[in-house]
Amino acid sequence: MDLTTVNIIETDGGVTAPLGFKASGIHCGLRKNKSKRDLAMVYAECDCSVAGVFTTNKVFAAPVGVTREHIKNGHARAVICNSGNANTCNSDGYDKANATCKAVAEALGISEDDVIVASTGVIGVPLPIEPILSGIPELAKSLERSIPAAENAATAIMTTDTKKKEFAISYNYGGNIVRLGGMCKGSGMIEPNMATMLGFITTDVAIEPELLQCALSGVIADTFNMISVDGDTSTNDMVTVLASGMSNIPTITEKDGAYEAFEKALRYLCTKMCTAIASDGEGATKLLTCDVRNFNDIAGAKKLAKSVIKSSLVKTAMFGADANWGRILCALGYAGIEIDTDKIDVRFVSRAGSILVCENGRGHEFDEDEAKKILSESKITIDVDMKLGDVNARAWGCDLSYEYVRINGDYRS
Amino acid sequence: MDLTTVNIIETDGGVTAPLGFKASGIHCGLRKNKSKRDLAMVYAECDCSVAGVFTTNKVFAAPVGVTREHIKNGHARAVICNSGNANTCNSDGYDKANATCKAVAEALGISEDDVIVASTGVIGVPLPIEPILSGIPELAKSLERSIPAAENAATAIMTTDTKKKEFAISYNYGGNIVRLGGMCKGSGMIEPNMATMLGFITTDVAIEPELLQCALSGVIADTFNMISVDGDTSTNDMVTVLASGMSNIPTITEKDGAYEAFEKALRYLCTKMCTAIASDGEGATKLLTCDVRNFNDIAGAKKLAKSVIKSSLVKTAMFGADANWGRILCALGYAGIEIDTDKIDVRFVSRAGSILVCENGRGHEFDEDEAKKILSESKITIDVDMKLGDVNARAWGCDLSYEYVRINGDYRS
Numbered sequence: 049m050d051l052t053t054v055n056i057i058e059t060d061g062g063v064t065a066p067l068g069f070k071a072s073g074i075h076c077g078l079r080k081n082k083s084k085r086d087l088a089m090v091y092a093e094c095d096c097s098v099a100g101v102f103t104t105n106k107v108f109a110a111p112v113g114v115t116r117e118h119i120k121n122g123h124a125r126a127v128i129c130n131s132g133n134a135n136t137c138n139s140d141g142y143d144k145a146n147a148t149c150k151a152v153a154e155a156l157g158i159s160e161d162d163v164i165v166a167s168t169g170v171i172g173v174p175l176p177i178e179p180i181l182s183g184i185p186e187l188a189k190s191l192e193r194s195i196p197a198a199e200n201a202a203t204a205i206m207t208t209d210t211k212k213k214e215f216a217i218s219y220n221y222g223g224n225i226v227r228l229g230g231m232c233k234g235s236g237m238i239e240p241n242m243a244t245m246l247g248f249i250t251t252d253v254a255i256e257p258e259l260l261q262c263a264l265s266g267v268i269a270d271t272f273n274m275i276s277v278d279g280d281t282s283t284n285d286m287v288t289v290l291a292s293g294m295s296n297i298p299t300i301t302e303k304d305g306a307y308e309a310f311e312k313a314l315r316y317l318c319t320k321m322c323t324a325i326a327s328d329g330e331g332a333t334k335l336l337t338c339d340v341r342n343f344n345d346i347a348g349a350k351k352l353a354k355s356v357i358k359s360s361l362v363k364t365a366m367f368g369a370d371a372n373w374g375r376i377l378c379a380l381g382y383a384g385i386e387i388d389t390d391k392i393d394v395r396f397v398s399r400a401g402s403i404l405v406c407e408n409g410r411g412h413e414f415d416e417d418e419a420k421k422i423l424s425e426s427k428i429t430i431d432v433d434m435k436l437g438d439v440n441a442r443a444w445g446c447d448l449s450y451e452y453v454r455i456n457g458d459y460r461s
Numbered sequence: 462m463d464l465t466t467v468n469i470i471e472t473d474g475g476v477t478a479p480l481g482f483k484a485s486g487i488h489c490g491l492r493k494n495k496s497k498r499d500l501a502m503v504y505a506e507c508d509c510s511v512a513g514v515f516t517t518n519k520v521f522a523a524p525v526g527v528t529r530e531h532i533k534n535g536h537a538r539a540v541i542c543n544s545g546n547a548n549t550c551n552s553d554g555y556d557k558a559n560a561t562c563k564a565v566a567e568a569l570g571i572s573e574d575d576v577i578v579a580s581t582g583v584i585g586v587p588l589p590i591e592p593i594l595s596g597i598p599e600l601a602k603s604l605e606r607s608i609p610a611a612e613n614a615a616t617a618i619m620t621t622d623t624k625k626k627e628f629a630i631s632y633n634y635g636g637n638i639v640r641l642g643g644m645c646k647g648s649g650m651i652e653p654n655m656a657t658m659l660g661f662i663t664t665d666v667a668i669e670p671e672l673l674q675c676a677l678s679g680v681i682a683d684t685f686n687m688i689s690v691d692g693d694t695s696t697n698d699m700v701t702v703l704a705s706g707m708s709n710i711p712t713i714t715e716k717d718g719a720y721e722a723f724e725k726a727l728r729y730l731c732t733k734m735c736t737a738i739a740s741d742g743e744g745a746t747k748l749l750t751c752d753v754r755n756f757n758d759i760a761g762a763k764k765l766a767k768s769v770i771k772s773s774l775v776k777t778a779m780f781g782a783d784a785n786w787g788r789i790l791c792a793l794g795y796a797g798i799e800i801d802t803d804k805i806d807v808r809f810v811s812r813a814g815s816i817l818v819c820e821n822g823r824g825h826e827f828d829e830d831e832a833k834k835i836l837s838e839s840k841i842t843i844d845v846d847m848k849l850g851d852v853n854a855r856a857w858g859c860d861l862s863y864e865y866v867r868i869n870g871d872y873r874s
Contacts (some may be wrong), residue, residue, distance in 0.1 A: 106798075107794030172786060373585060377696075382518045385519075406585065448866055450866050
């Protein structure tokens with residue numbers, strides 16, 4: 049990730065940071081807790097280029113099916129998203145997703161097929177449509193381009209997330225400022241193959257829809273698709289980008305320098321978003337990063353990194369700050385990739401230091417107290433040197449704690 | 462599983478139930494706790510046919526490599542197995558595994574390459590060989606054909622297992638009794654692709670080695686390879702069978718009725734062994750069975766059943782007795798198999814009853830209290846009807862509890 053050529057600045061706020069976007073979030077009544085917002089809206093003041101990436105699960109939610117259709121023409125204007133119910137595996141799911149889009153279109157004076165619709169929550173319970181339909185006018189009325197409005201939207205899409213996740217960045221290209229903003233939610237059922245969570249990104253860059261899709265798909269492969277919380281791939285997940293074009297840079301129509309700068313900024317933003325999801329995985333106490341370095345093939349390196357990040361035994365060892373590196377070798381071994389065990393070095397790295405625990409596939413003597421200190425930090429990197437080439441891959445995940453079990457043991461109650 | 466044609470009787474004991482086998486188990490000093498046996502031996506009084514199936518992990522233990530070589534000629538006489546150390550990822554692993562076989566051969570007056578050697582425990586810590594070498598003469602001296610001796614061996618191979626796992630069965634073929642016995646250990650790192658645990662089976666059937674291997678490989682595919690505790694595939698696992706030929710049936714040299722009867726008995730024993738491992742998965746409170754019925758392809762049906770059994774979200778829901786069937790559809794959806802979501806029925810079945818929760822891919826109204834009662838039992842079947850054919854597959858697993866996290870958070874301490 050070479051970010052040296054584009055100077056990215058992190059700013060406050062989220063989806064309303066780019067020019068042309070308003071947001072709102074309210075409690076409409078889907079959640080029992082009246083202080084929990086459950087319906088979010090994002091609105092663009094002008095026509096936007098749109099791109100999206102969706103779950104690979106064969107069982108997918110009605111809103112996923114509807115949104116896939118709506119973004120096919122490359123244009124959209126609004127996002128509506130509810131929490132509290134997934135609108136999946138219900139016989140009237142499509143009717144209700146379509147009715148939601150219709151109500152949004154009427155409230156905003158836009159076309160139905162310019163609406164991105166998304167849902168998150170429990171599967172298989174019919175979606176109560178009345179709270180949504182009666183909430184939409186209020187949502188539309190409270191739309192604002194402000195930091196609190198973006199925050200309301202970001203909190204309305206949360207489920208078991210413990211923290212709201214919104215980010216905004218800007219960069220300078222040829223004297224013009226381009227802004228990107230994003231909000232997302234985790235936090236269980238997080239597993240690669242696009243199939244991670246909900247993410248809504250806005251930007252005021254001007255870009256053709258095809259190029260926007262190309263940038264998004266490429267970035268997702270290295271970011272959202274490289275995180276894993278529990279190996280489950282959800283039925284509902286999507287990441288979309290709306291590009292208003294209201295920054296002053298000329299429309300991006302080919303893979304030139306302007307495209308590259310935007311792609312780098314999008315990658316930066318998506319990395320922020322997806323690591324926030326991984327570190328807020330259900331019950332997580334630690335963000336884990338696995339770097340697989342010096343391998344001979346990128347697809348293999350990605351599989352190896354994800355195999356380590358996904359291992360329940362590695363995750364519980366990290367929870368316990370236990371330098372049980374054998375489990376890392378074990379996870380590399382069952383990834384289904386040809387490897388040379390006798391070359392592998394493993395290091396644990398954190399703010400507290402770096403420690404070599406395995407050299408050439410064999411135990412390297414190390415100080416247990418020092419290892420414990422390093423692994424007691426909240427951000428840990430498992431650094432794996434394969435010594436077989438010059439290709440690197442990175443995956444993110446979290447530890448497995450008692451809390452994960454508690455949260456998921458009785459989710460519906 | 463048609464067991465009607467062979468009348469299988471469960472008997473007491475384990476590996477010493479078949480004619481020709483002695484066993485022993487002692488504390489040699491590998492484990493800190495002196496009341497915990499850590500070295501087991503099985504000895505056959507005559508030459509045996511042998512078969513084995515081993516881990517598919519690319520990182521595998523030295524004893525796995527040595528045993529693979531030793532069984533190549535189809536014959537063996539003894540098993541030596543230690544707990545407390547995996548003898549994996551150590552530079553002197555092969556030397557020590559070979560030294561162990563040499564000491565066993567000398568103590569028993571047999572050939573070195575007739576020894577099956579196995580280890581289980583922490584990876585990457587050099588194996589202390591002295592306790593093993595000094596324990597072997599004592600082990601050999603205490604060999605007995607008795608139920609307590611078999612039990613000593615079965616307890617010596619345990620790690621985090623909470624229960625010893627040994628079984629014995631017999632059947633009558635043409636007026637002659639054939640006996641099979643087995644011991645095994647789980648209980649984390651349990652995941653298909655042979656790569657499950659340690660299992661040692663004895664029998665007094667007379668059978669050619671090739672046919673013994675064929676029977677074992679076929680049975681393992683439907684039993685040990687269909688269980689999953691945590692999705693991790695260990696570096697050390699193996700299942701071996703020693704056949705002494707001391708029952709009075711003629712040697713099995715082709716796939717005739719005698720072969721079929723033995724294969725059914727072996728399947729019965731392996732089902733007992735592998736479900737014992739699943740229900741004693743680390744921290745498990747419940748044995749889960751997933752039946753995928755009426756599918757159109759056996760490989761696909763197996764993948765679907767395993768995908769459900771492996772899902773952390775399904776496992777935690779079962780721990781909490783929460784009838785969250787949407788997670789089952791979700792796990793079917795990401796198994797990577799072509800399915801017809803709109804045909805799927807899901808039932809929860811236990812001793813307390815049976816309840817339909819999903820019909821044709823949509824929620825079926827059900828009584829939550831009744832579902833809670835059914836899911837509060839210790840053995841639960843998730844019954845999935847795909848309505849696409851006549852092929853069935855079964856997988857076994859366990860729920861995911863707080864205890865799993867506690868056990869694995871600091872395994873090495």
